[in-house]
Amino acid sequence: MTAPTLVWFRQDLRLSDQAALAAAASEGPIVALYVLDDDGPGDWRIGGAQRWWLHHSLTALAKSLGRHRIPLILRRGEAVTAVTAVAKESGATRVHALRHIEPWWQAAEEALAGTLDLVLHPGQQLADPGEIRTGAGGRYRIFTPFWRALAATLPPPKPQPAPKHLHGHGEIRSDRLEDWDLLPTKPDWAKGFDVWTPGEDGAAEAMEDFADRVSAYDHDRNMPSIDGSSRLSPHLHFGEISPAAVWHAAHDAAPHSADPFLREVGWRDFTANLVDQYPKIGRQNGRDAYDRLPWRTGAAADRDFHAWTEGRTGYPIVDAGMRQLWATGWMHNRVRMIAASFLTKHLLLDWRRGERWFWETLVDADYGNNSVNWQWVAGTGIDSNPFGRIMAPLTQSPKFDAADYIRLWVPELRDLPDTTIHDPHGAGCAPKAYPAPLIGHREGRERALAAAAKIKT
Template sequence: MTQPVILWFRRDLRLADQKALTAAAGSGSPVIPVYILDDETPKHRKMGGASRWWLHHSLASLDDDLKKAGSRLLLRHGKSEEVLASLVNETGASAIHCIRHYEPWWRNAEKAVAKALPADCAFYCHDGNYLLPPGSVTAGSGGQYKIYTPFMRALWQHMPPSDPLPAPKNIPAPQNWPKSETIADWNLLPTRPDWAGGMRDMWKPGEAGAKARLEAFADKARHYDEKRNLPSVAGSSFLSPHLHFGEISPATCWHRTMSAGGSVDVFLKELIWRDYAQNVICQFPEYGSKNARDTFDKMPWRDLDDPAVKADFVAWTKGQTGYPIVDAGMRQLWTTGWMHNRVRMIAASFLIKHLLIDWRAGEQWFWDTLVDADYGSNAVNWQWTAGSGVDSNMFVRIMAPLSQSEKFDAARYIREWVPELSDLREPYIHDPEEHGVRPKAYPRKLIGHKQARERALAAFSETKD
């Protein structure tokens, strides 16, 4: 009998434009697709609650798609290298195929897998989660880019990416399937309480859901720059969780939208930003927990062990800050697992500069509550906002959330997510306390903008020698 090969899925849960699958199916050997729930390798970076909800439904969708191609999805849990080595011994597999990942724990896992396998089992890592392999776009000196704009310009010279590969119509199956766990065994879904109702209403995880999102966005892509900053308008692509879980490839998104005209290039540059974030974490693996600028190690953040500071942080997480645009965003996040990109910046800036709370506390909250909680993008975005990143906004540029709310016409967005304010007209809804129309059910501001700005600047001045 022909020895089987193993297809190791991680954040690449699709059949189309899946180079590891194409190689495995094209080998002529039976293919054993497997997903391993590995909470040991990432340690404190294991998936948060919202991501686990998404994973449950994405794996169920992937299994259905595999069955249509004559295959199925094997489920195991444990440390990746141990599970894969055991599976090779069980099946006599001659090779393992996977898509290469760049988070530090997955890079370590790939090295561990290579060492754990018997000598007669090959291990192939393919590229395919990004437009180009991170690290492959280099400056004239041969070094890695740290700043986004020159990185974007250099990568753009290689676009468009290669044409996406079609999904195989048939995936050869082994004569005997190894034992599999069930998705229900993993308890990925919330039960007591079930807080995922808003996510079920908004999202359809899986490759079919990703394709539907792309098709819905493709007709709007030409207007992306005009609408993406308006929270009250559905101008976003809503592709971020699908891209994060690899249910669709960035090459597929690029080719489907690149001819849309208008301001589609702004969207394409957002795809490049994903590549840039991976480029950064390849150079700085601890970017999610360590300031890129040493100056910020001296920053006198307010202490979360102080009950008053903890109360401010909890108010931020619950959307009870007294700043309507911030509160709308945080409530949208809790309900749907997603937040509008412009509002993410406003909410992050508020935590860092108005509340003077370490950016890492916010990054961890987003890690647990976002369905698109991507290590590279999340860390790069938080450090950009804080001013601590290799390429970042200056700390002294303190975003004014109340004026941002009015500038980007967020009234309808606020009415949707902060129902206590739904009866207020513009401009009062953006700052009801200032206009003297704050409903009793809505909290007072945790701190005034002027006071917060002065406190933040004073704190930052302490970082200077």
């Protein structure tokens, strides 16, 4: 009897354009394995919102594999131990997997390679991070030259369909997904997550829907009241669709106007490139000088932080975004920047507190994107906005026509006209139920600049 080959799924929960699965299928029977490892990632064990998504994505993957009469084996525990155990139980000596750049996955890959024949494949980015090099052979730290170098390698290879012939291998013990308790019970804080359809089919539907809108992306993506975002980020994070498939679908739908969106797909590659160089980027400032920045701490800072998480800052566009995040596990990208700037500049709170909140509440919380984006807004990153560039929520809100967005997520303000809804306190018409601003814009800006000045002396 031919020994099986093990396919180790992680953030690549799809059958199409899945190089590890295709390679394993060409060798004979396969064992499909997913390990829920809450130990190896440490502080980056997947958060509550991601766990909801994972439950449904694994359900979808198991259904797809089931059509081929292949069970999805589930194990919970430390990844290296679990993969090694399943390989031994099944008689597999070779493991195929897509290469991952997160530091905990790289550590697991290194450990497994010492005991099993581990074959790693590309497929998580448009190009493997180490392949995009400067003319001198170095690594990029700034996005624009990185994007130029990456774009020169595009288009990526055409996405490959799922293997037609897949064969399983015997009976192997598996955990029950229901026993992992990934879904919330009481209270059911995920009841608003029904706007999402996790899984490979859901990703394909999201891509098809966005293909009809990609030509308007450059304008519409900045308008919170318009459905202009792709909403592909959680599908990409969980690998339910490959970046190559996204690139080709967008380019084919709008060959002359898809570049602004494709550049954002390239940003995802850029953050992976930075993580590959600086694995601790989720905790360490990209610029050492900001280690001396006097972030606020103490009871008042904690109260402000909790008001921010609950959408009670007194700034309508910030509050709308934070409430959308809690209700749906996602926030409009323009509003993410405004909310992050407000936390780090107006409230002078450490970006890592915001990163932790987003990690717990976003369905698309990606180690690279979440860490690099927070540092970009905070001004602490390797490639980032200057700290002194402080977004003005009361200006950004009318500029990007966020009135209807605010009405949707801040119902206390829904009866206000466009002329006052962006700044009801300034207009003197704020309802009693709506909280007062935590701090004035000018006061917050001056405090932030004064704090930044201290690290330069």
